[in-house]
Amino acid sequence: MSAPSLPRLQHIVGSGIVAAVGVVVAYISYTQQPSEAFLFPRLIATVFVVLALWTFAKACLGWTKVGNGISGRQFANLLPGLVVALIYIFWAAKGVGFYTATTIAFFILLSLYDPAPHMALKSWVKRIIITAGFMAVMYGLFAKLLNVYTPREVFF
Amino acid sequence: MKSLLAGAAIALAGMTGAVMADGHANYPERPIMMMVSYGAGGATDFQARIVTMTAGNEDALGMPIAIINKPGAGGRVGWNWLAGQAEADGYTLGAYNIPHFIAQSIKGGVQYSRDSFEPIANWGADPAVLVVGADSAFNTLEDVVSFAKENPGKLTTSGAGLFVGHHIAALQMEKAGDMKMAYIPTKGGGAAAMKAVIAGDVMAGINNLSDAFRAREAGNVKILAVADLERNAFLPDVPTMMEAGLDVDNSSVNFRGVMVPKGTPQGIIDKLAETVPTMFENSRVAGKMKAGGSPMHVMTRDEVLDMWAAREETLKELLAGL
Amino acid sequence: MEFLFYMGDVFTPINFGLLLLGTIGGLILGATPGLSPTMAVALLIPFTFQLEAAQGLILLGAAYTSTVAGGAVSAILLKIPGAPANIATTLDGHTMAQKGQGAKALQISFLASAVGGVFGVLLLIFLTPVLAQWALAFGPSHLFWLAILGVTVIGSLDSKSVVKGLLSGCIGLWLATIGFDDIMGAQRFIFHPALGGGINIIAALIGLFAIPQVITMFAKGRHNDGAEVIKVQKHPISGAFRELMRSKRALGIGTATGSIIGLIPGVGGQIAGLVAYDQSKKFSPDREKFGTGHSEGVIAAESANNAMVGPSLVPLLTLSIPGSPTAAVLLGGLLIHGIFPGSDLFDNHPDVAWTFINSMLIGQILMCIFGLYVAGLAARVAQVPQSVMAAVVLGLAVFGSYSVQSSMGDVYVMASLGVMMYFLERFGFSAAPLVLGLILGPIAEANFIQGSMIANATDGMAPYFLGGRLNILLIGVVVASILYSGYMELRTRRYTSKEEIIA
Numbered sequence: 001m002s003a004p005s006l007p008r009l010q011h012i013v014g015s016g017i018v019a020a021v022g023v024v025v026a027y028i029s030y031t032q033q034p035s036e037a038f039l040f041p042r043l044i045a046t047v048f049v050v051l052a053l054w055t056f057a058k059a060c061l062g063w064t065k066v067g068n069g070i071s072g073r074q075f076a077n078l079l080p081g082l083v084v085a086l087i088y089i090f091w092a093a094k095g096v097g098f099y100t101a102t103t104i105a106f107f108i109l110l111s112l113y114d115p116a117p118h119m120a121l122k123s124w125v126k127r128i129i130i131t132a133g134f135m136a137v138m139y140g141l142f143a144k145l146l147n148v149y150t151p152r153e154v155f156f
Numbered sequence: 157m158k159s160l161l162a163g164a165a166i167a168l169a170g171m172t173g174a175v176m177a178d179g180h181a182n183y184p185e186r187p188i189m190m191m192v193s194y195g196a197g198g199a200t201d202f203q204a205r206i207v208t209m210t211a212g213n214e215d216a217l218g219m220p221i222a223i224i225n226k227p228g229a230g231g232r233v234g235w236n237w238l239a240g241q242a243e244a245d246g247y248t249l250g251a252y253n254i255p256h257f258i259a260q261s262i263k264g265g266v267q268y269s270r271d272s273f274e275p276i277a278n279w280g281a282d283p284a285v286l287v288v289g290a291d292s293a294f295n296t297l298e299d300v301v302s303f304a305k306e307n308p309g310k311l312t313t314s315g316a317g318l319f320v321g322h323h324i325a326a327l328q329m330e331k332a333g334d335m336k337m338a339y340i341p342t343k344g345g346g347a348a349a350m351k352a353v354i355a356g357d358v359m360a361g362i363n364n365l366s367d368a369f370r371a372r373e374a375g376n377v378k379i380l381a382v383a384d385l386e387r388n389a390f391l392p393d394v395p396t397m398m399e400a401g402l403d404v405d406n407s408s409v410n411f412r413g414v415m416v417p418k419g420t421p422q423g424i425i426d427k428l429a430e431t432v433p434t435m436f437e438n439s440r441v442a443g444k445m446k447a448g449g450s451p452m453h454v455m456t457r458d459e460v461l462d463m464w465a466a467r468e469e470t471l472k473e474l475l476a477g478l
Numbered sequence: 479m480e481f482l483f484y485m486g487d488v489f490t491p492i493n494f495g496l497l498l499l500g501t502i503g504g505l506i507l508g509a510t511p512g513l514s515p516t517m518a519v520a521l522l523i524p525f526t527f528q529l530e531a532a533q534g535l536i537l538l539g540a541a542y543t544s545t546v547a548g549g550a551v552s553a554i555l556l557k558i559p560g561a562p563a564n565i566a567t568t569l570d571g572h573t574m575a576q577k578g579q580g581a582k583a584l585q586i587s588f589l590a591s592a593v594g595g596v597f598g599v600l601l602l603i604f605l606t607p608v609l610a611q612w613a614l615a616f617g618p619s620h621l622f623w624l625a626i627l628g629v630t631v632i633g634s635l636d637s638k639s640v641v642k643g644l645l646s647g648c649i650g651l652w653l654a655t656i657g658f659d660d661i662m663g664a665q666r667f668i669f670h671p672a673l674g675g676g677i678n679i680i681a682a683l684i685g686l687f688a689i690p691q692v693i694t695m696f697a698k699g700r701h702n703d704g705a706e707v708i709k710v711q712k713h714p715i716s717g718a719f720r721e722l723m724r725s726k727r728a729l730g731i732g733t734a735t736g737s738i739i740g741l742i743p744g745v746g747g748q749i750a751g752l753v754a755y756d757q758s759k760k761f762s763p764d765r766e767k768f769g770t771g772h773s774e775g776v777i778a779a780e781s782a783n784n785a786m787v788g789p790s791l792v793p794l795l796t797l798s799i800p801g802s803p804t805a806a807v808l809l810g811g812l813l814i815h816g817i818f819p820g821s822d823l824f825d826n827h828p829d830v831a832w833t834f835i836n837s838m839l840i841g842q843i844l845m846c847i848f849g850l851y852v853a854g855l856a857a858r859v860a861q862v863p864q865s866v867m868a869a870v871v872l873g874l875a876v877f878g879s880y881s882v883q884s885s886m887g888d889v890y891v892m893a894s895l896g897v898m899m900y901f902l903e904r905f906g907f908s909a910a911p912l913v914l915g916l917i918l919g920p921i922a923e924a925n926f927i928q929g930s931m932i933a934n935a936t937d938g939m940a941p942y943f944l945g946g947r948l949n950i951l952l953i954g955v956v957v958a959s960i961l962y963s964g965y966m967e968l969r970t971r972r973y974t975s976k977e978e979i980i981a
Contacts, residue, residue, distance in 0.1 A: 010904075010905070011905055014901065014902075014904070014905040015905065018645070018649075018902075025652055025667070028667065032666070034662065034664055036662060036927075037659045037662040037664035037666065038664075038666065039927075040655060040919075040922075040923045040926070040927075041652065041655045041666060041667075044648060044651045044652050044655065044919075045652065047644075047648050048645070048648040048649070048651075048652055051641060051644055051645040051648060052645060052648075054641060055641060055642060055645060058641075067642075067903075067904055067905040067906030067907075068904065069904055069905065070697075070901075070904050073699070074697040074699075075697075077696060077697050077698065077699035077700070078693055078696040078697040080696075081692075081693070081696035081868070082693060082696060082897070085692070085872055085893075086893070086897075088872075088876075089876060089889060089890070089893040090890065090893065093876060093880075093886075093889065094886055098876070098877070098880070102873050102876065102877075105869075105872070105873075106869045106870075106872075106873055109865070109868060109869040109872065110865055110866060110869050112700065112865075113695070113696065113699070113700050113864065113865035113868060113869075114700070114863070114865040114866075115700055115863075115865070130866060134869075134870060134873065138873060138874075138877060141510070142877050142881060146521050146881060147187065147220075147222055147521070148877070148880070148881040148884065149186070149187060149189060149222070149247075149884065150877070150880060150881075151886070189884060195803060195806060196516070196520045196803060196806055196807050196810070197800055197803065197805070197806020197807045197808075197809050197810050198806065201810070202809075202810045202813060202814075205523060205524075205810065205814075206814065209524070209527055220524075224883055224884045225520075225883065226675055226883055226885070228657065228658055228660065228675055228676055229657075229658030229659065229660050229663050230660075230663060232658050232663055233657065233658055233674065233675040233676065234675075236674050236675075237674060237675060237885070240671060240674070241671060241674075241887070260663070263663075265663060265664065265665060309935055310935055310936065311935075312931075312932050312935050312936060317660075317661070317663070318661065318662065318663055319663070338931065338932070338934075338935030340928055340931050340932055340935075341661050341928075342661075342924075342928060343660040343661060343920070343924035343928070344924075347799055347800055347806065348743075350799060351614075351743060351793070351797075351799045352617075352618075354614065354797060354799065355614035355615070355616075355617060356614075357617040357618060357932065358932065370798050370813075370818045370819075370820075371797075371798055371820075373818050373820065373821075373822055374796075374797065374798045374818060374819070374820025374821055374822065375820070375821055376797060376798070376820070444814055444816075446816075447813070447814070447815065447816025448813040448814060448816065449813070449818070
């Protein structure tokens with residue numbers, strides 16, 4: 001056998017994490033009280049661990065048949081977007097208010113992934129218009145029509 | 157960033173500083189949200205929506221109250237959220253159910269107690285009733301009691317969950333009759349417990365008077381007794397448990413009302429405590445409540461404070477042996 | 479034939495106007511990723527306070543009907559099911575859209591919805607008393623077996639590997655146990671305060687389907703490399719109609735399964751689509767085409783989840799028992815006008831009852847007409863640039879998951895599950911079985927515990943769970959389903975070649 005390919009290594013790591021979660025879940029299920037309340041979690045966790053270890057073993061032996069893993073380029077592509085999205089969701093939405101955060105995140109993501117050239121003024125104007133349009137729809141739909149009160153810190 | 161902006165806001169508000177300092181003369185300035193710890197369409201949710209529907213009127217709060225449902229585990233999910241995660245800014249209210257949340261806090265495993273909340277006002281009192289299917293062999297409370305005494309632990313009785321009003325009533329019945337029932341808590345609240353009775357999954361059930369009244373109108377159940385001190389205006393022909401020979405008082409009556417998390421500014425509490433009871437007494441509200449078969453019982457903040465304290469004492473005693 | 483007598487009431491200007499409003503509004507809300515039917519209906523309650531009883535119910539009924547059908551739009555075009563009911567629609571519908579057949583998939587889905595929906599309402603009109611007895615026949619033990627039947631579907635659902643399908647299902651079942659245990663009130667696996675209320679199914683649904691889509695679009699990068707511009711094929715409505723007529727088997731299985739499962743209180747429409755999809759796959763001679771953009775898959779799933787709308791109201795209208803969250807909201811709409819469902823409704827307020835039921839019948843047809851009208855237009859969503867789409871879906875996911883319960887915790891749960899799901903999908907796990915586990919876990923658990931409490935007080939476990947005709951029938955179906963899946967697995971071992979792994 002040749003050296004493990006990148007997808008295979010990823011499969012080993014991925015299924016390893018799942019198996020580790022399964023073991024933790026099983027451990028918690030079998031140690032927590034009251035035991036009647038953990039009857040179902042125990043049952044599920046047992047099956048979970050067996051299946052997860054099986055998958056892990058298959059990954060280690062290189063028998064995994066489905067799933068392509070992530071190529072280096074894909075990961076490089078998605079990373080900036082993911083980071084922006086996570087900052088937006090886990091901090092900015094609450095920290096600076098839903099509408100402000102969404103406007104900023106929306107515009108950044110649009111600029112990051114829009115194939116139009118970054119030097120052209122026209123594409124910036126287009127992106128600003130799209131952002132404004134989207135925010136107007138969101139505000140109309142959620143704040144006006146559905147009466148949802150979202151966290152607000154700055155502006156609206 | 158937040159504090160910086162807050163600082164800027166305070167500086168800006170310098171001119172209107174007097175109002176800000178006084179506290180909450182302008183309260184409420186935006187729509188208010190009220191958390192109901194039961195699902196949409198349940199008795200508590202339905203009543204909460206009716207009693208708050210006039211909140212937007214000028215003579216009431218002048219701002220609408222939106223209902224947010226956080227159902228789960230007999231109300232524990234919602235009250236935990238209100239006690240631990242809700243912002244005590246006066247714009248987050250909660251609906252309370254007594255004896256539920258006090259009984260649950262006594263049993264433990266939750267992050268709230270009586271001291272976590274400040275009552276505003278009470279809108280309703282919904283006694284627990286004993287129901288059996290329309291074709292059941294039981295016709296009186298005595299029939300049920302004698303069956304339970306002859307067959308200890310065999311009388312399957314549905315209710316909305318553990319340590320809610322229905323369960324308290326069942327515990328009181330067991331104590332008063334010196335008998336053992338099989339209390340079956342259901343997932344999905346009073347509606348699911350009622351379905352179990354109608355479908356014959358269980359032999360009897362303890363349910364809300366308002367829901368049972370409706371089920372009886374539809375010809376699906378017989379109501380055998382009310383767990384209250386006196387007969388109810390909706391059911392003048394149904395005896396109280398005491399009349400029928402079981403020494404069960406009104407500890408299980410489901411009081412519903414509005415509260416806020418501890419830490420809400422006193423100015424807001426006072427303003428709400430003053431306005432909300434008058435909102436409940438609005439004739440449109442009363443008319444809709446009556447039409448829906450929901451008994452009203454308006455109490456002010458001071459009365460509710462006394463009621464909470466009294467309930468906690470009785471419940472501690474009742475639950476001590478468990 | 480009493481319903482014909484009140485048919486005219488549907489067409490008074492105000493009533494018909496409300497019906498149109500509810501239908502069109504419902505379609506739009508349903509098609510918006512992140513808004514569920516229950517939420518749309520609950521948001522309409524305040525409006526019904528101002529309306530007369532019949533009018534309020536028309537609005538609610540129309541919104542209920544069309545949000546369920548509207549959910550198919552985002553399921554097909556974006557692979558984001560609007561509600562749990564639409565999960566099965568994503569499996570073939572989205573694959574069709576990727577092949578440029580979005581318009582066709584939408585047309586077929588609306589036609590199938592209308593057929594199923596009309597059939598369901600007709601059942602409600604003609605067989606209500608019989609069906610009410612049926613609905614009551616399902617006690618805790620039967621619901622438990624029904625949930626187990628759902629679990630048997632997990633392994634074969636949208637996964638190229640049975641083991642990973644089952645493992646995805648297990649992860650879902652485990653996620654469902656997080657939070658307070660519903661019956662005992664014990665706290666389980668609450669690692670973070672945001673999990674205190676358990677995992678909200680709608681927030682989870684948004685996260686598990688929408689976020690992986692967003693990240694997948696990110697992964698394609700800025701220069702549109704690998705992203706093919708989809709050419710949306712025009713498709714005549716008559717063609718969709720013929721296609722539907724050719725797939726009578728899928729349509730029949732979907733409609734029947736939806737009607738039966740929709741009737742059962744507590745299980746509701748959430749699993750109707752998935753079970754119907756699985757059944758029609760098992761009975762179809764082209765079963766290997768399912769999952770590759772096969773129209774029968776869309777037909778079975780969509781006819782099932784609209785067929786369930788009518789029967790799901792039977793327990794409410796006859797017995798005053800709301801069988802689903804949406805039905806509970808409708809109950810409130812009746813009570814507020816002092817009308818009690820049950821004999822009171824049909825004896826004393828027949829105008830309200832029949833106008834409501836008739837309006838659902840007309841609503842199904844209106845929904846289909848509008849749906850067909852916009853299908854071609856809506857399918858062009860596939861041509862929106864990836865960069866815009868990713869940002870729009872992300873924004874909607876955040877707002878949608880927040881507004882379910884006005885809770886930041888739900889947004890965090892949504893995002894965490896979503897990111898996790900993206901990586902799991904890269905390794906051959908899939909979201910549909912995971913969500914199915916999430917839905918079925920609580921049903922199986924609560925009914926098992928409740929059933930065993932009743933059993934211990936009465937006959938004992940074995941007679942309670944294994945005795946009785948309905949239990950034996952359900953167990954028979956479960957066993958047959960497992961055996962059949964095993965047989966199919968052995969006969970057509972599904973695998974992808976080594977080259978694909980390296981690719």
